[in-house]
Amino acid sequence: MNWPAFWLSLQVTAVASVIILVIGLACALLLVRVHFPLKILVETAIMLPLVLPPSVIGYYLLLAFGRGSPLFEWFNLRILFTWQAAVAASVVVGLPLMVQSSRAALANVDPVLENAARTLGASEVRIFWRITLPLARRGILAGMILGSARALGEFGATLMITGNIPGRTQTLPVAIYDAVQAQRYADAHLMVLVMTALAFAGLLLARQLEPPTPGRRADQSAKASV
Amino acid sequence: MSPRLYVDFVRRLGNMTLQVRLAIDTEILVLFGPSGAGKTQTLQAIAGLATPDSGLISLDDTIFFQRVPGKPVINLPARRRRIGYVFQQYALFPHMNALENVAFPLAGRRDARERAMELLERMHLAYLAHRMPHELSGGQQQRVAIARALATEPRVLLFDESFSALDRPIRERLHEEIRALQAEHRLIVVYVTHNLDDAFAVGHRLAVIRDGRIEQIGRIDDVFIRPANQRVLDILGIPNAIRARVVEVGPSGALLDWDGVALEAPLLNAPPGAQVMAYIRPEDIRLIYPDRPLSRIVGTNHLDATVVERRMGRHVHRLRVALPDGRQIEAVYPASSYATMSLAPGERVRLALRKESIVVIAVHSDPPPIEEEPRLDRAKCADGCPKSDPAPVSPSPS
Known part of the structure; x- marks a missing residue:
C-alpha cells in the first residue's frame, strides 16, 4: 500500500470538493435562476468533461496553466507538476456531476414556497439561505459526493499535468497504474480494494440522499389555478 | 376613512x-x-x-x-x-415546524416566539406548535398558513x-x-x-x-x-334564480310565494314574511305525462307552461319553458326520458317542481339594508344553506 499516495489523494479530493461545492452551486444557481441567450451552450460546456477523453481535458489544463497562459503570466499561477494541478483536474471532472444534481435540486424547490416567503417580508438573500438552500440540500450534498467520488478517481488528466512524482504529486489512481506497470500486484490489489470501497461508499451515500427531497412540488399548484 | x-x-x-x-x-x-x-x-x-x-x-x-x-x-x-397571502397548497415551509413557520416573518423581533405562539393560539393550534407540516392535516396546515400570514400584521x-x-x-x-x-x-x-x-x-x-x-x-x-x-x-351556472316570500313554515316544509305562484319548499329556518333567495334546480324539474297517474315523486308544485326551446345534448336535454306570466325556467332531463312526449316549441306541458328542487340560498328577515356595510345573514343559513352538489340523478321518470 502506497500511503503517501493515499493521503495525497484524500488531500486533493478534500480541497477539490470544497471548490466543486462553491463553483458548482454558483453554476447551478446561474442556470436555474438567470435566463440569458445561448444558455444551452453554457450548459453543454459545463457537462463536456463527462464525455471528453481525459487526455483532452489534460491538454486543456496544460494550455490553461502552462507558460504563456493568462493564468500563468498575469496571475503568476504556477501549479503544473504540483499537487494543486491534481486539484484542478479533479475539479473539472467533478463539476458536471455537482452542477447536474444541485441544479435539479434547486429547480425542484416549489416556487410557491419562495413566493410565500416574499409575501412574508423576506429578502431574496434570506429566502435563499432559509428556504431554497435547506430544501435543496440533499440534492446538493448528493452532487457534491458524486463530484468528490469522481474527483478521487481522476486519473488521465492528472497523469498529464502532475508529472507523477511519487510522494509529491502521485495520487492513488496513478500509483495503482505505476504498481501494475512495475508488476507490484500485491500493492495494486490493496489500493484497488481501497479505491473500490471508497467509491462504493460515496455512491451509496449519494443515492441515499437523492430521492425524496422535502419541499418537492406538491403538484402543479402554480398552474392549477390561474 | x-x-x-x-x-x-x-x-x-x-x-x-x-x-x-x-x-x-x-x-x-x-x-x-x-x-x-x-x-x-x-x-x-x-x-x-x-x-x-x-x-x-x-x-x-x-x-x-x-x-x-x-x-x-x-x-x-x-x-x-x-400583504398576507394564503395559498391553495398551504405553502408551509416543510423543513420548519408550525411555530417556526409562523415565526418566520417575525425574524429579528425579540418576542418572535411568543408572538408566533399567540397567533397559533388564536387559530386554536397551540397544541400542535411543534409538529412538522407533514404531520398536520390539510385544515390544520391551512390554519398555520393563516396564522403565518397574520404575523406580518x-x-x-x-x-x-x-x-x-x-x-x-x-x-x-x-x-x-x-x-x-x-x-x-x-x-x-x-x-x-x-x-x-x-x-x-x-x-x-x-x-x-x-x-x-x-x-x-x-x-x-x-x-x-x-x-x-x-x-x-x-x-x-344557475338558470333558475328566484326571489320569493315565506308564507308559512310547517313541520315538513315551507310554503313560498313566488310572485303569485305558490311553491312548496324544504324546511326552512325563517319567519313568515321573510324574503328568500333561491333557485330551482333544473335537474329536479319533472314533466307530467298527461295520460298517466301521478307518481309520488311529482306530487308537488304543479305548473302549466309552454315550451320555448329545447336543446338536445348527448346525455341530457334542456328545456326552456315559459309560465303563463312570461317568466321562464329551465329544466334538464336525461336524454332517455320523455321520449313519447312531443316537446317542440309552443307545446303545452305540465311541470312538477319537486320540493327538493327549491334551494334556498339566503334569507332576509328584514328588508335588506341599503346604507349599511353589505352583509349576508349567515346565522339564518346555518343548516339549510347552499348545497349544490353535482346534479343528482334521481330515478328516471320515463
Whole structure:
C-alpha cells in the first residue's frame, strides 16, 4: 500500500470538493435562476468533461496553466507538476456531476414556497439561505459526493499535468497504474480494494440522499389555478 | 376613512389580456370565476408576485405599483407590501415546524416566539406548535398558513383557492374563522374561488371574472338576482334564480310565494314574511305525462307552461319553458326520458317542481339594508344553506 499516495489523494479530493461545492452551486444557481441567450451552450460546456477523453481535458489544463497562459503570466499561477494541478483536474471532472444534481435540486424547490416567503417580508438573500438552500440540500450534498467520488478517481488528466512524482504529486489512481506497470500486484490489489470501497461508499451515500427531497412540488399548484 | 385597496391594471398574458379594476374596502370580496379567468393573476399583481404591464395598485396613500403615462414607475417589491397571502397548497415551509413557520416573518423581533405562539393560539393550534407540516392535516396546515400570514400584521389578506382541497365541514369552519378575523382586524380580504358555495359562505361582495375581465361586482345576492348579462348567468351556472316570500313554515316544509305562484319548499329556518333567495334546480324539474297517474315523486308544485326551446345534448336535454306570466325556467332531463312526449316549441306541458328542487340560498328577515356595510345573514343559513352538489340523478321518470 502506497500511503503517501493515499493521503495525497484524500488531500486533493478534500480541497477539490470544497471548490466543486462553491463553483458548482454558483453554476447551478446561474442556470436555474438567470435566463440569458445561448444558455444551452453554457450548459453543454459545463457537462463536456463527462464525455471528453481525459487526455483532452489534460491538454486543456496544460494550455490553461502552462507558460504563456493568462493564468500563468498575469496571475503568476504556477501549479503544473504540483499537487494543486491534481486539484484542478479533479475539479473539472467533478463539476458536471455537482452542477447536474444541485441544479435539479434547486429547480425542484416549489416556487410557491419562495413566493410565500416574499409575501412574508423576506429578502431574496434570506429566502435563499432559509428556504431554497435547506430544501435543496440533499440534492446538493448528493452532487457534491458524486463530484468528490469522481474527483478521487481522476486519473488521465492528472497523469498529464502532475508529472507523477511519487510522494509529491502521485495520487492513488496513478500509483495503482505505476504498481501494475512495475508488476507490484500485491500493492495494486490493496489500493484497488481501497479505491473500490471508497467509491462504493460515496455512491451509496449519494443515492441515499437523492430521492425524496422535502419541499418537492406538491403538484402543479402554480398552474392549477390561474 | 376606512382603508381602501385600489386595483386597476392591465396585464397581457399568453392567450388573453387581464384587465382588472376593483376598489375594495374593509370587507370580504369574493373573486369568482372559472379556472383560467385570471383570478390568481389578479392576486399576484396585488401581492407583487407578478408585474402588470400598466396601471395603478395602491392601498390608501401607499402606492404598490404605478405605471401610467407621465408618472414615475413604482413597483414595490412583494416583501414591502405587507400583504398576507394564503395559498391553495398551504405553502408551509416543510423543513420548519408550525411555530417556526409562523415565526418566520417575525425574524429579528425579540418576542418572535411568543408572538408566533399567540397567533397559533388564536387559530386554536397551540397544541400542535411543534409538529412538522407533514404531520398536520390539510385544515390544520391551512390554519398555520393563516396564522403565518397574520404575523406580518397585514391590512390586506388574500386567499387563493385556499380551501378548495379541504373537506366541506373543515371549509365551513375556516370560513367562519375568516369572517371573524376580518371583523376583528378590520381586514381587506380578497377571496378567490371557483366554488359558488364558498362564495356565499364567506363573501360580502362578489366580483365575477371571466377571460380576464370583471363582468360584474356587487353585493353577492344582488349579483345573483340581477346578473349584469348572460355571461354572468353562465358563470354562476344557475338558470333558475328566484326571489320569493315565506308564507308559512310547517313541520315538513315551507310554503313560498313566488310572485303569485305558490311553491312548496324544504324546511326552512325563517319567519313568515321573510324574503328568500333561491333557485330551482333544473335537474329536479319533472314533466307530467298527461295520460298517466301521478307518481309520488311529482306530487308537488304543479305548473302549466309552454315550451320555448329545447336543446338536445348527448346525455341530457334542456328545456326552456315559459309560465303563463312570461317568466321562464329551465329544466334538464336525461336524454332517455320523455321520449313519447312531443316537446317542440309552443307545446303545452305540465311541470312538477319537486320540493327538493327549491334551494334556498339566503334569507332576509328584514328588508335588506341599503346604507349599511353589505352583509349576508349567515346565522339564518346555518343548516339549510347552499348545497349544490353535482346534479343528482334521481330515478328516471320515463
